[in-house]
Amino acid sequence: MxxxxxxxxxxxxxxxxxxxxxxxxxxxxxxxxxxxxxxxxxxxxxxxxxxxxxxxxxxxxxxxxxxxxxxxxxxxxxxxxxxxxxxxxxxxxxxxxxxxxxxxxxxxxxxxxxxxxxxxxxxxxxxxxxxxxxxxxxxxxxxxxxxxxxxxxxxxxxxxxxxxxxxxxxxxxxxxxxxxxxxxxxxxxxxxxxxxxxxxxxxxxxxxxxxxxxxxxxxxxxxxxxxxxxxxxxxxxxxxxxxxxxxxHAYKQGQNSFVLSIIAAIFLPLGFVMGLFGVNVAGMPGLEWPWAFATLCLSLVGITALAVLILKRFKVW
The missing domain is CATH 3.30.460.20 (CorA soluble domain-like)
Known part of the structure; x- marks a missing residue:
């Protein structure tokens, strides 16, 4: 071959x-x-x-x-x-x-x-x-x-x-x-x-x-x-x-998490108050008072302002 x-x-x-x-x-x-x-x-x-x-x-x-x-x-x-x-x-x-x-x-x-x-x-x-x-x-x-x-x-x-x-x-x-x-x-x-x-x-x-x-x-x-x-x-x-x-990427995620934490810190007390006044049991104050709802709303605004001031005081925000 x-x-x-x-x-x-x-x-x-x-x-x-x-x-x-x-x-x-x-x-x-x-x-x-x-x-x-x-x-x-x-x-x-x-x-x-x-x-x-x-x-x-x-x-x-x-x-x-x-x-x-x-x-x-x-x-x-x-x-x-x-x-x-x-x-x-x-x-x-x-x-x-x-x-x-x-x-x-x-x-x-x-x-x-x-x-x-x-x-x-x-x-x-x-x-x-x-x-x-x-x-x-x-x-x-x-x-x-x-x-x-x-x-x-x-x-x-x-x-x-x-x-x-x-x-x-x-x-x-x-x-x-x-x-x-x-x-x-x-x-x-x-x-x-x-x-x-x-x-x-x-x-x-x-x-x-x-x-x-x-x-x-x-x-x-x-x-x-x-x-x-x-x-x-x-x-x-x-x-x-x-x-x-x-x-x-980590910085961006940190910023987003920070914003969410601020929002949660502001709305946490508001959620507590609204949950407290939302219970359907006898003895809730203001049920017969016509200015009760307005007073509650103003209180929520005040709580929000107080939360913002606290966050700024401690330089969190």
């Missing part, structure tokens, strides 16, 4: 010329090979077991990963995350990319399409690609980082909009969009915080292996650190907005 090809395989020479090949073909001279796979491909595991070190295979085949970069045998085992920009999916549901990089080999494995990698694949199909394996990895990291930065800026602008809406209006409870934004920030920050550390580790690994792209990788690590700081700042601002709206 003829083995199925990987998603793409290219032999790329030192001039950056990319040649599309099968992953089973012998590698061309003066080239490095990039093989890109889908994790669900049934041919991936047999090919990897016959081609790659066991430690690398275990890393590439993991079902769940967290961002990291580990040096191994003059190469790097890398796991990163990128924005899920596939139609019908949430951006915050970040997609994993696993990679094994040496001077002569780049193997990447993904579960869902990553546009940062797909853009490089499309460019390679036109015959052009980064001239070294580390440069290819740096381009992938750049694509992932730039898209994360765009999402970070988008979330920061959305937070600014909520701040203007909440602070410029007397009262505005956050709705579903606010909750979705806050959840998205938390989910993205969960992955990019360790990703910043992974890129710093990758810089050291690349330097130890004589990579000429160490400076570029270092800048990308700095960019990711800024993304982490901006995302943490956005999360704090959203938390402050939520606390503010909750405090406003």
């Amino acid at each position: 003829t083995p199925m090809p990987a998603l793409c395989t290219f032999d790329i020479d030192t001039s950056g010329a990319a040649h599309s090949v099968l992953h089973t073909d012998p590698m061309r001279q003066n080239c490095y090979r990039w093989s890109h796979w889908d994790l669900g491909d049934e041919d991936l595991l047999p090919w990897a077991m016959n081609t790659l070190p066991e430690v690398v295979v275990a890393s590439l085949m993991q079902v769940e990963t967290r961002p990291r970069a580990t040096g191994f045998d003059k190469g790097a085992i890398v796991a990163l995350r990128g924005m899920n920009l596939n139609p019908g999916h949430d951006d915050e549901d970040m997609v994993s990319l696993r990679a094994w990089v040496t001077e002569n080999t780049v193997v990447t494995v993904r579960r869902r399409k990553l546009l940062a990698v797909d853009d490089i694949r499309k460019t390679a199909e036109t015959g052009h690609a980064p001239s070294t394996s580390w440069a290819l990895l740096a381009d992938m990291v750049a694509g992932l980082s730039i898209r994360i930065q765009r999402k970070s800026i988008e979330m920061e602008e959305a937070t600014l909009t909520f701040e203007e809406q909440i602070f410029e209006s007397e009262w505005n409870m956050p709705g579903v969009e606010f909750a979705q934004l806050r959840r998205g920030v938390i989910r993205i920050h969960r992955y990019i915080a360790p990703q910043a550390q992974a890129l710093e580790d990758l810089v050291h690994i690349a330097s130890e292996n004589g990579c000429t792209n160490s400076a570029e990788l270092n800048e990308l690590a700095n960019l990711m650190r800024r993304n982490v700081e901006e995302m943490a700042s956005t999360a704090s601002r959203l938390a402050a907005l939520f606390d503010h709206t909750q405090a406003q």
Whole structure:
């Protein structure tokens, strides 16, 4: 049975010329090979077991990963995350990319399409690609980082909009969009915080292996650190907005309860008097006196005025 090809395989020479090949073909001279796979491909595991070190295979085949970069045998085992920009999916549901990089080999494995990698694949199909394996990895990291930065800026602008809406209006409870934004920030920050550390580790690994792209990788690590700081700042601002709206809500409820308490304090003695004079028993005063009702009404007015004065005297109202 003829083995199925990987998603793409290219032999790329030192001039950056990319040649599309099968992953089973012998590698061309003066080239490095990039093989890109889908994790669900049934041919991936047999090919990897016959081609790659066991430690690398275990890393590439993991079902769940967290961002990291580990040096191994003059190469790097890398796991990163990128924005899920596939139609019908949430951006915050970040997609994993696993990679094994040496001077002569780049193997990447993904579960869902990553546009940062797909853009490089499309460019390679036109015959052009980064001239070294580390440069290819740096381009992938750049694509992932730039898209994360765009999402970070988008979330920061959305937070600014909520701040203007909440602070410029007397009262505005956050709705579903606010909750979705806050959840998205938390989910993205969960992955990019360790990703910043992974890129710093990758810089050291690349330097130890004589990579000429160490400076570029270092800048990308700095960019990711800024993304982490901006995302943490956005999360704090959203938390402050939520606390503010909750405090406003509690204040509003307190005001309403206070007004009701004042009304109850005024009408409580009135209710007592009206209940007392409303009993149908013998001996009630004023039953035969024509001015009894007027006198009772004036007494109620007086009791009301006295209750108001007492509340003001004790600064309750």
